[in-house]
Amino acid sequence: MIELTDLTKAYGSRTVLDDVSLRIEPGGVTSIIGPNGAGKSTMLTIIGRLLGADGGRVTVDGMDVADTPGRDMARRLSILRQENRFTTRLTVRELVGFGRYPHSRGRLTDECRARVEAALGFLDLVPLADRFLDELSGGQRQRAYVAMVLCQDTDYVLLDEPLNNLDMKHAVSMMRQIRRAADTLGRTVVIVIHDINFASAYSDRIIAMRDGRVVHAGTPAEIMTPEVLEDVFDLEVRVEEIAGSRIGVYY
Amino acid sequence: MLVGVLVWRRHRLLDVLSLGRDTAVNLGVDHTRAAVRILMAVSLLTAVSTALVGPMTFFGFMAATLAYQVTGRHEHRYVLPTAFLVGLCALVGGQFVLEHLLGHAGTLSVVVEFTGGALFLYFLLRKAAR
Ligand SMILES: Nc1ncnc2c1ncn2[C@@H]1O[C@H](COP(=O)(O)OP(=O)(O)OP(=O)(O)O)[C@@H](O)[C@H]1O
Ligand SMILES: [Mg+2]
Secondary structure, three states, X not given: OEEEEEEEEEEOOEEEEEEEEEEEOOOEXXXXXXXXXXXXXXXXXXXXXXXXXXXXXXXXXXXEOOOOOHHHHHOOEEEEOOOOOOOOOOXXXXXXXXXXXXXXXXXXXXXXXXXXXXXXXXXXXXXXOOOEHHHOOHHHHHHHHHHHHHHOOOOEEEEEOOOOXXXXXXXXXXXXXXXXXXXXXXXXXXXXXXXHHHXXXXXXXXXXXXXXXXXXXXXXXXXXXXXXXXXXXXXXXXXXXXXXXXXXXXX | OHHHHHHHHOHHHHHHHOOOHHHHHHOOOOHHHHHHHHHHHHHHHHHHHHHHHOOOOOHHHXXXXXXXXXXXXXXXXXXXXXXXHHHHHHHHHHHHHHHHHOOOOOOHHHHHXXXXXXXXXXXXXXXXXX
């Protein structure tokens, strides 16, 4: 379980996380939605220990992320940020192989290699495996990074906007892989996502944020209502039931 | 020498660090500690080599750049020993040429500084042009 207690974060005088307390139960897919600047990425990067909080604490299975040894944490929880810069010339397969670092310290075993190949397959990267990262499109690179964190083989996987840059087909296939990771591999996946309809169709729980606070949390059926969505996004949204999912119409 | 070996044994860590801070932390690297250690090793190596052969500003840059070019790789497994060999060849070879072929016509450090500096400018301009 991921547990946030009274988490606060400010940049200068601007509070971007305002006393957030939250529990994310193990298993399933949790989506975090909310307008730009709501604090979604800030919250996710603090949970993923890439950023320190000003107050409060985050525990994962009872371990405080701020003072658990890095390597132990890295075998339990992985995080992918919204943007990733890189400076070296790496192939896709090499990048994905780095996901095994917490387990193998850089010496890939046969099992590691098998997992790397499997992750490449899941994200449709086999034809690109030997290409260099700087020779890929944004969406192809995004898939390579997701393959890396999946390869890390952690109970908890945090992804900040995994659908960034993806076309319709690859967006659907990404969400299916996320579902598969939760359903058949038993992972707990937390994603930040802007498309409320993907969130509705593929997640078990939705957390809605606005102005540094969690304003709503619940099942897709509870969150996907015109009232809640208007409260979160300050926008009129019609909600229709289509093919078993609640779909928001907001063009 | 000892420091060199210590750095060499950490080449996989160096590879991970080159992915950037966030990815390195995600992969379980204690980034602050690693950065401090590397800085310490670098200062130690610089201090020792400066004490032995005098200051050479562009020499390290030259060795590292040529090593990247020669190997065409980024992994420190290949880059570190190549840089070491390039540096060795440049110094010993340069000293040999100066002493035996040119009859002590100049000092090595001047030549090294000149070529290293030229290389530095070349890469700077090429980056700027892109
Ligand atoms: N390094 C920083 N320095 C100062 N302010 C920052 C910094 N990073 C984020 N902020 C501010 O914190 C607030 C929350 O940012 P955050 O990135 O968490 O938003 P978000 O919900 O992820 O938005 P988006 O949907 O655009 O990704 C924003 O107002 C942003 O301007
Ligand atoms: Mg964000």
